[in-house]
Amino acid sequence: MNIQGQAALVTGGGSGLGEATARELARLGAKVAVLDVNLDNAQRVAADIGGVAVRCDITDTDSLQNALDQAAAAHGPARILMNIAGIGTAKRVVGKDGNPAPLEDFAKVINVNLIGTYNASRLFAAACAKLDPLEDGERGVMMFTASVAAFDGQVGQQAYSASKGGLVGMTLPMARDLAQHGIRVCTIAPGLFATPLMKQLPEPVQASLAASIPFPPRLGKPEEFAQLAAHIVSNTHLNGEVIRLDGALRMAPR
């Protein structure tokens, strides 16, 4: 798909990988709606790139539908959905106190990362399926953001890995399902990226994480993620695929 002039939605666009993707799509000529639960951040990014900011909680269907409607009112119907919003926590199955981990903590991560992404995607797909086809019969493209933790999750990452593994598992059936509408689905599974989340860690921890990456031995740049996200949009033959973007990193158990 030619990105120029298309309306794009970026969830989690107020920070980190989402912010970089919103900036890259705008640079390539897309009209970008920055959807984030943190409106201040969404507004900061949108103001910079000439996009629109919409407060949106991907766990809430009304909030999502409202965001899609507001974005469409500003830019016309979207053909690009970048699902990047997500949260991460780590929790031992059995805590130091011998008690089982709270079930709500597990459910919350699944609800945001997996169910929230599915919810945004199904609403986007229903609207996108009504649009006129472009070249090759293509109507739209969506991306999920998994993690290498979907494959090599570390101690305590049960919920996070399950949520991201769910996105990996959903990629091919969703691509097959939406093929009849000309909507593609791809997933990026990032390794370790230098986002605000990561920058909160002490410098020695960041350095040791960076050193664990075979090549290049540094944290990924959000711009590198954004480059691949934009490539997924522009390369119409990419579909139903999960792409690791990790410098050959394989996470150790802890």
Ligand SMILES: NC(=O)c1ccc[n+]([C@@H]2O[C@H](COP(=O)([O-])OP(=O)(O)OC[C@H]3O[C@@H](n4cnc5c(N)ncnc54)[C@H](O)[C@@H]3O)[C@@H](O)[C@H]2O)c1
């Ligand atoms: N940074 C990394 O190294 C890394 C590695 C693998 C996967 N990821 C994944 O990439 C994505 C982005 O991560 P990041 O590092 O940029 O994090 P980040 O915290 O900088 O950005 C995440 C954004 O999502 C928003 N968000 C959270 N919950 C939301 C909700 N319910 N509705 C709408 N927006 C919500 C936050 O407000 C924030 O702006 C996440 O899905 C994360 O799991 C990141």
